[in-house]
Structures are given as C-alpha cells and as structure tokens.
Amino acid sequence: KLPVVAIIGRPNVGKSTLFNRLVGKKLALVDDRPGVTRDRREGDATLVGVDFRVIDTAGYEDEDAATLPGRMRQQTEAAVAQADVALFMIDARVGVVPLEEEISRWLRGSDTPIVLVANKAEGKAGEAGILESLALGYGDPVQLSAEHGEGMGDLFEALLPYI
C-alpha cells in the first residue's frame, strides 16, 4: 500500500496546481459518484523514485459561502485522517487569513503530521506572508511555486520522513 499525502487548505491557494504537477498524466482515480468528483481527487505520484498517493481536497465551485466551512472541515478531516502526512497549503502572497486559523484548530485533534506549504512564493511577493505563517506554529513553511515548479526539492525533503 502506497503512503498517502493529503493536500489541504482553503480554496484558491494552489492545491490542484500542485496535485496536477505531482500526479501529471498518472491520474489514477477520479471518483464519479455525484458530489464526490468535485470534492476530491486521488492519484499516484513519484518524486525522486519514491511512489506515493496524493489526495487533492478540491472543489467548492458552486459553494454557498454559508455552507463552505462545514463541508471543508468534513473533507479536510477525512483526508487528513487517512493520510500519512498532510500538506497544509497557504498563499504566501496573501498571508494567513482567519479561515486558515480555523483550519489549524481543526488539525489539532489529529495525529497526522502536518507540513506547512507557502505556495505562490516565486519572486519576493511572498516574504511577508511567509513570516506571518510562522505564527501558525508549524515551523518554517516549505516555500513553493506549484505553478512554476519551484521548491519541489524542498517539498520532497519535508515529505521524506513520512513517505
């Protein structure tokens, strides 16, 4: 059985971009049950010769703002519970928003190791957000640009103890 890496975080931080970069054409499984496709995708990835399964907690496209936090919590907790390690992704250019402080509280009940990932960190636009993210208490974030493929080596190093 492959080790499982879950990518969690609020909408629009770049989770699916990282998922696509990791899984690429090897997308193994898209659950087509109603309501599931949008919420979650799984695929197999290989980094530096290590194979693992990736879960993208996705979707929320048609989401009603009032029900988003509840559905997100359910999805996030389910993915984290089945993962060997979770990547908690924020947008370095935005910094930490209240919803992410809330996600952080949900994660406190879990034994799954959490790796904080500050995405969109290309250039210097992410510096303030990266400093701000230290307050979440996960230590130095992995600085990543999922879109440009920067920081993948650091991401691999951070994952390696758990996969």
Ligand code: GDP
């Ligand atoms: P998700 O909702 O967390 O799955 O986020 P997406 O992967 O759909 O990405 C949301 C937006 O952020 C898209 O417009 C992406 O192109 C953009 N994005 C993703 N990664 C990066 C990045 O590393 N840098 C920048 N500048 N934009 C990114």
Ligand code: MG
């Ligand atoms: Mg997505």
